[in-house]
Amino acid sequence: MRTVKSYPEAWPLHTPFVIARGSRTEAKVVVVELEEAGIKGVGEATPYARYGESEPLVLEQIATLLPQLQQGMTREALQLALPAGAARNAIDCALWDLAVNQRQQSLLQLSGMTAPDxxxxxxxxxxxxxxxxxxxxxxxxxxxxxxxxxxxxxxxxxxxxxxxxxxxxxxxxxxxxxxxxxxxxxxxxxxxxxxxxxxxxxxxxxxxxxxxxxxxxxxxxxxxxxxxxxxxxxxxxxxxxxxxxxxxxxxxxxxxxxxxxxxxxxxxxxxxxxxxxxxxxxxxxxxxxxxxxxxxxxxxxxxxxxxxxxxxxxxxxxxxxxxxxxx
The missing domain is CATH 3.20.20.120 (Enolase-like C-terminal domain)
Structure with a gap:
């Protein structure tokens, strides 16, 4: 049985970030934590109003999958359970991170990818x-x-x-x-x-x-x-x-x-x-x-x-x- 936590965070910026659709002074993110047998995986996503997202809405989407996540939901099943967006990203990245820590591999190794220094x-x-x-x-x-x-x-x-x-x-x-x-x-x-x-x-x-x-x-x-x-x-x-x-x-x-x-x-x-x-x-x-x-x-x-x-x-x-x- 997995334990599942999700919560919002706000990170102040050192300088206002100004683009065509407005200015921001903090980064608002949603974090998902998954834990199995004392091993934890963490994922983060940024809800984006341009796509109709907010922290409460993303947290609600994550909450709809709580039973499946607790029972061991896989990344493959997740792709079918939620549409593309911040909620699925936070969970997906937490699942990747959990697998990384369980297998004691790097994310590059687990994904089969390489990267320069x-x-x-x-x-x-x-x-x-x-x-x-x-x-x-x-x-x-x-x-x-x-x-x-x-x-x-x-x-x-x-x-x-x-x-x-x-x-x-x-x-x-x-x-x-x-x-x-x-x-x-x-x-x-x-x-x-x-x-x-x-x-x-x-x-x-x-x-x-x-x-x-x-x-x-x-x-x-x-x-x-x-x-x-x-x-x-x-x-x-x-x-x-x-x-x-x-x-x-x-x-x-x-x-x-x-x-x-x-x-x-x-x-x-x-x-x-x-x-x-x-x-x-x-x-x-x-x-x-x-x-x-x-x-x-x-x-x-x-x-x-x-x-x-x-x-x-x-x-x-x-x-x-x-x-x-x-x-």
Whole structure:
């Protein structure tokens, strides 16, 4: 018989996180703990209002599976019992962590994946005035970050990007519009980004309104985020996107995320590995996907005033993936 606990946590940020759909000052997560014979597994997920999620709703979803979880529910059964989302992610990652601790293997070993000793992670520049964003980008670059993710809304796009590129001429820049742009003028904006040597554009149009992406030749890769959750999303993305952003919270856990990465590769999509605002627990759970990704955006914990212990080490813009980091 397993014991099952689930509870919310709130982790204050050291700096407000501002994107096109609003500002946040804390990371709100839900944690699941499973224990069998004194061995524990822990999973974390971030409920996201954009997908109709909240901490109470996610906790209610988890509670519906309490009897099955207590009786030994498997990851395979879980995929059928809950839809993709934060609730399934928290449970799925707890099941993976429980198996890791029971078998005394690393998560990489258990998943059959490999990873380098470290991986470059994007460091996010949140929305602000052009000069403030340029200053933030320069500070990150001076601290060793070489890949910067620029958050934008539908205003001051040219001014912000020109200021940032002038401040960090040698940085690799990717842009995330979080669904805030419109089809009108999109091709011209994409050309502007290409002219500024932007490496990738993420989710410029609202999910469900991205047919316009098929009407012009892309001068830079475009990545689906809100438009891609699971393998079921992929067929509709062909001819519109070159990349997909895989997040455990969207996929509903590592189990589906691994399958999504394989399916995306077979269909010709490149992969970005992303995260929500979260603690190091959530990033550890995603590390088996690192070797599949062209870009990794794993800076969620770096926004926290205080991280969970033990915290993953992020140094000079890289997440350090030592063997102990994925045990």
């Amino acid at each position: 470290s991986v470059v992670t994007a460091q996010t520049v949140s929305i602000d005035a052009p000069e403030a964003m340029a200053s933030s980008a320069l500070a990150l670059w001076q601290n060793g970050a070489t890949l910067l993710k620029i958050k934008l809304d539908n205003s001051f796009i040219t001014e912000r990007l020109i200021a940032i590129r002038a401040a960090v001429p040698d940085a690799t820049l990717i842009v995330d519009a979080n669904e805030s742009w419109h089809a009108e003028g999109l091709a011209a904006r994409c050309q502007l980004l290409a002219d500024l040597n932007i490496a990738m554009l993420e989710q410029p149009l609202p999910a469900g309104e991205d047919a316009a992406l098929a009407t012009f030749i892309h001068p830079l890769p475009i990545c689906a985020d809100e438009s891609c959750h699971t393998r079921d999303s992929l067929p509709s993305l062909r001819g519109r996107y070159e990349m997909v952003n895989i997040k455990l919270d969207k996929a509903g856990g590592l189990t589906e995320a691994l399958a999504l990465a394989d399916a995306a590769s077979k269909m010709g999509f490149e992969v970005m590995l992303g995260c929500m605002l979260c603690t190091s627990r959530a990033i550890r759970a995603a590390l088996p996907l690192v070797s599949k990704a062209r870009f990794a955006d794993l800076d969620g914990p770096t926004w926290l005033a205080v991280d969970v212990e033990p915290a993953l080490k992020v140094q000079n813009g890289r997440v350090i993936i030592a063997a102990s980091a994925v045990n």
